[in-house]
Amino acid sequence: MQHSDLDVSPAQHGTLAVRAYATKEELGKAAGEHAAHVIADAIAVNGAARVMFAAAPSQEATLATLIAEPGIDWSRVECFHMDDYVGLHPDAPQGFGNWLQRLVFDSVSPKDFHRINTAGDAAQGAEDYERIMGSAPFDLVLCGLGVNGHLAFNDPPADFHDRKAARVIALDDVSRQQQVDEGHFEGLEDVPTRAVTVTIPRLLNAAVIIASVPGQAKRQAVADTLGKPITGEHPGTILRTHPAASLYLDKESDPR
Numbered sequence: 001m002q003h004s005d006l007d008v009s010p011a012q013h014g015t016l017a018v019r020a021y022a023t024k025e026e027l028g029k030a031a032g033e034h035a036a037h038v039i040a041d042a043i044a045v046n047g048a049a050r051v052m053f054a055a056a057p058s059q060e061a062t063l064a065t066l067i068a069e070p071g072i073d074w075s076r077v078e079c080f081h082m083d084d085y086v087g088l089h090p091d092a093p094q095g096f097g098n099w100l101q102r103l104v105f106d107s108v109s110p111k112d113f114h115r116i117n118t119a120g121d122a123a124q125g126a127e128d129y130e131r132i133m134g135s136a137p138f139d140l141v142l143c144g145l146g147v148n149g150h151l152a153f154n155d156p157p158a159d160f161h162d163r164k165a166a167r168v169i170a171l172d173d174v175s176r177q178q179q180v181d182e183g184h185f186e187g188l189e190d191v192p193t194r195a196v197t198v199t200i201p202r203l204l205n206a207a208v209i210i211a212s213v214p215g216q217a218k219r220q221a222v223a224d225t226l227g228k229p230i231t232g233e234h235p236g237t238i239l240r241t242h243p244a245a246s247l248y249l250d251k252e253s254d255p256r
Helices: 024-046 055-066 094-107 124-131 175-179 198-205 216-227 235-241
Strands: 005-013 016-021 050-053 075-082 083-086 112-114 138-143 166-170 194-198 205-212 245-250
Touching: 005 083, 016 024, 024 055, 024 138, 024 205, 024 245, 055 094, 055 138, 055 205, 075 094, 083 094, 083 245, 094 112, 124 166, 124 194, 138 198, 198 205, 198 235, 205 216, 205 235, 216 235, 216 245, 235 245
Parallel strands: 016 245, 050 075, 050 138, 075 112, 138 205, 205 245
Antiparallel strands: 005 016, 083 194, 166 194
């Protein structure tokens, strides 16, 4: 299939490859096919794959393509997710583990889907998830970018040298308002104020990172990610240091 893309050949920003497409659907097709190849290659080489998932509307087209791709033996794929709210009912549809279950794992059956447990003591849940992830690199991280530039729920100023792999964080109001604007909650007062997130150093411990970032609301965050100094004030800038990271944009999110 021919993509009516704006820029098939990636532009380089540091080590970050940037590809832009006309629509979010074409972005998702390209990113999802890329992800499928990474997973299949990891299984072919290692007999298994470890994949970290983000849960957000920005990921929908990418994930739809990924789960429809043939040739992935999901029984060999160990799956993780990068954040979840503290304080929601375990069955709340806004929970990111629940979202991924509906969007991905009701359609494919991985070896494991390790969910962050925020139902009890949140700090213990973060510690448990750190243990579950272990220290082995992920073969693939599928991520987005927040309107404030966050990766997972590492809001600015983010810690690029965090020694923990997961921790409890306080959500800033920009992140909370994003959840309202995307239709997950009726009002700001309904959005939890805390979450457990995988930290940036742990996310970057990956062979490949694919960031799917469509939409006008993300354009400034993309501009900052590509143009600002690499500091925790703009968390997405750290992607420019990863040796195999790709940023997929659509016409609305591309500021160039």
